[in-house]
Amino acid sequence: MLLVEDNPGDVRLIEEAFSEGNIENTLHTVSDGQAALDFIHQRGAYEDTPQPDIVMLDLKLPKVDGEDVLHEIKHHPELNHVPVIVLTGLNETLIEARDLDHDADEDAILEKPVDPGEFVEVIRSFEQFRLAVMREG
Template sequence: MECPNTFDDILLVEDNPGDVRLTKEMLKETNLDPTVHVVADGAEALKFLNQKGEYFDAPWPDVIFLDLHLSRMDGEEVLAEMEEEMREIPIIAISGSQQGAALKLDDLEDEVDACLEKPIQPDEFEELARSL
């Protein structure tokens, strides 16, 4: 499967180690070779984007994968706290298939560039990457 390498740096905001592993494996299947920066909660995501603390030299990501269900500061709160310039980065909201996830994704459709349910499928991501 070929996908244009449009993403050199990806910020993955995900608190589940299994989902982090699956997302990285999915990216390999699409032949993308990005650097994946992983933070486990929304507060860390904002520190990364603002280059604060340990993230003082963090790169500006080409895309953000934002889990909506995080233990500390969830995805909706992150979106509310993001500064205007951060909104220029494509944001892909991701959520598990638990009850209500699809409704939550529908509610955020206007605030993000795309919404995906976990587990993310390589074909689905390849199509999305081409559109972004």
């Protein structure tokens, strides 16, 4: 799983949620949109990294905007099957994310909960959903 998040506090919260939720998925983290593109295309420092099976993506990123990263993933023939969870902390961003040009139609848009316990529950729910989808597919 690839986490693309530039806020160190949110990164720590998500890592803790994975740990507390006993979510068995290796979490790779990058802090800007350019690093995310390099990671998913396995370029430069990320040449030997695995292709992510899921991307958790903040939309407000330095260097390359999260919307551009989402567009690249969803329009690349080798990546468009990778589920993307758009993480947002602001109601305006949530509305903006829903209006993306259909890039996130089959993916999830999650508002980042302020309460760590609530975020753990969101991550657990997502993991259960993902496992159920994998069993069906």
